[in-house]
Structures are given as structure tokens and as C-alpha cells.
Amino acid sequence: MATHSQVLTRRRLMIGSGAMVGMGALGLAGCAGYGGFSLVEVVRRLLQLSANRAFDRLLAPGGFWDDQMARLVLPQQLGNRGGMLQQMLTGPLFKDRLARAFNDMAERAAYRAAPAVTEAIRGMGVRDALALIRGRPDEATNYLRGEMAGRLIDVMFPQFGDLLHATSDPLVGQALQLATGVDVNGIANDLARQADDAIWRSIGREEAEIRRNPRGTNDPLLERAFGGG
Template sequence: MQNRRLFLGSVAATAAVAGLSACTSMGGFSLTEAVRRLLQLSANRAFDRLLQPEGFWDDQVTRLALPDMVGNGRGDVLARILTGPMFKDRLAHAFNRTAARAARNAAPAVAEAVRGIGIRNALALLHGRPDEATTYLRGEMAGRLIDVMLPEFGDALHTASDPLIGEVMAALTGVNTAALANDLAVKADDAIWRAIGQEEAAIRADPRSTNDPVLIGALSVR
């Protein structure tokens, strides 16, 4: 009897997965659509936080650290700026505000990638690690967000609209501004993907909180 129950349970689980794959148990939606919904909702929630003026700064998961080439800079003015933690925090804060502006260009790029992504094994993505789908999307985008955000960081360093950034840039003699902008864009890229992965893990942990029957159905099948 026990073996029979185990067998029937296995059959039921297999049927549930087959039903999802055949688009019959989610109102016509496929597992691929479930992955897209998971990624889009994760990204939406992440960008809702990050696009706030203090979005990067307020979250330890996404806060950008000072680029190495700034921390290792030389010169009397720069040494004075970086002497105490207060000035370091102010400078890091300014870079994080720039990251929030740069992320506005990243958000639609992620949304476009989600809509057009080719998913080879949706079932494996749904049943993988807490950030499995995010990791897959990041690999498919292959650094695209860095390219999208780079102009915002470049403009911020060249125009120096923030007085503190202006003072630092004036003191950073011999530093490649393009390389500094790229360093900041890479840090922002890492932060965005960490935030999306964090949101994906939260959705997986409690799919019912999404009120999305497709996600609830797909993420509940184990």
C-alpha cells in the first residue's frame, strides 16, 4: 500500500509537470512564459528600489564602493578629501546617486531582454538555485548593461555637476576618466544583478505573494 501511494504520488507529480509543459494547467501559459514572468517581476521589484535617488546607497547589497583608482589616488587635495570616513562616504554617496540615474537606462534594457530571451530549459531554470533565472539572463545579456550605463557615468565625471566629484576629478591628475567610468559601470552592473537575484529568491520562497497563478503553479511543482 505504501509503495502504491509513493507510485501514485510520483505519477501525479509527473502529470503536473507534463501539464505545465503542455500549456494546459496555467490557462495556456507555458513554462517559458513562467520564467519570463519570474524574471520580469524580479527585475521590476529590484528597479523599483534602485531607481530611487538613494536606491543604491540605502541597500548594503547594492551600495557601490569607491573605485580603486580613486582610493589609491595621490595629491594634496585628494589626500585631504579622502583623509576621513566622512568625505569618503560623501564621495561614495555621490557615485551611488549617479548609479541610480544610470540604472534608469538599464531597466528598459532588461525588460527588452526578458521579452526576447530564448530559454532552452525552462523547467531547469524554475527548479534551480534561488537566483538561477537571473544568472541565466545575465549570461545572455553578456555585459549589455555596462554599455547602457557607461554614458551616464562618463557624463557625471566630465561635467562634475556634484561639487565633490568635481574636486576629486581636478585632483586626479593622470587618471583615465574613461576607465574610471567603466569601473563604476561594472560595479553598478554587479549591484543590479545582485538586486534582481535577491528578488527572484524572495519570489521563489513565497510565490503566492505574487498573486500570479502562473508563477504560483510553476514554482509549486517540485
């Protein structure tokens, strides 16, 4: 059986190879052009590189937990419970350990999100590429998020559900047992929505950095489009 690191490596290769295939298939015909290059291709390269960098961080061990912008908090369904669960969660040590366990689950759920983002970038329509290029630091990320319309939540929700039902973490199991009347699917949905927000924040942050320092991409097309050439 493949180890966690082996699965992670394959996922990274899937993201990278998918990006290269998508870029190779992009032609200039029918695309808005400026200065001899395709604006649509610029947007897609910008988004793919931003996504690659974001997932490279998030899929690393501790990727969600170690990033304050990406870290998931305890689901609301657990935060307002009484009795033994509430007593357990009043201690910061147990609370942090439980939150850490959910963030570890987010890494595994995000494996499925990465290929979905790449697929969306390849197939998305771009109505005004120039506006995306000239927009805010995370303009293209927000556009792609709108195009996907919650798709990542749909992709990650089943994975969170499976992980919660089959967890081997004794702390998570104890919390779920004490959370009388709580729907596990509701917790999975909360975690999927948090992970969705975290992923898009991370991609947007990477997009902003690429715009700020296009030379750091070593991509002549991005350098030229964002003033580095």
C-alpha cells in the first residue's frame, strides 16, 4: 500500500503534469492577444502556478495547521455542546489536539481538490482576460472560484465524512461520541466549507505574490504580462 508521502508525491506530479498538458494545448487562435501573447493563456498560467504553489504548501505535512490563513477551527456543532464534551473543550490542550486532527483530515481531503482545480482551469471560459490581468491581486482567483461555484466543497465533503466515520484518532472518536445529537455529516460539511475557504485564500495569496514578483516564476510569459520583462 502506498505511503502518505508517496500518495502526496503522485498528487503533486498530477498537478504539475496536468498544468503542462493544459498549457501545451493552449493556442493563440481565437484568444485575445496583447503584445504578441495570449491573454487567456496568461490567466491560465497565472492560476495554475498559483494553485500549484498553494497545494504544495497545503498538502505538505502540517500544511493546514501550520498556516494561520489556512488553519481550520473546531466545527460550530462541537463548539456549543454541553456536558462532558464542553468540559473537555475548555482545556486548550485537548481543544488544540482535536483541531489539529481535523486539520490533518483537511490535508487528505484536499488531495481530491487539487486535480479538480486543474481541470477547472483547463476548461474555464474567460470573458475578459485583460480585466483579470489588470485587476486586484487575487482577481483571477476570485473569478475561478466563482466559476467553480462550490465544486470543491462537493469534492471534499464525502472525504471528510469517510474520515470522520472511520477515524482511528481516539480524541476525535471520543468527541463524536460525546457530541450527542450531532450529525456527523454536518461536521463534515462544516470542515469542507472551511477547507474550501482555506484553499482559495491560499491560491489568492500565491497569485498576489506572482503579480508582485513575476520574475520569481521564471516564466517569460508571466514576467512580460506583469511587468517583469
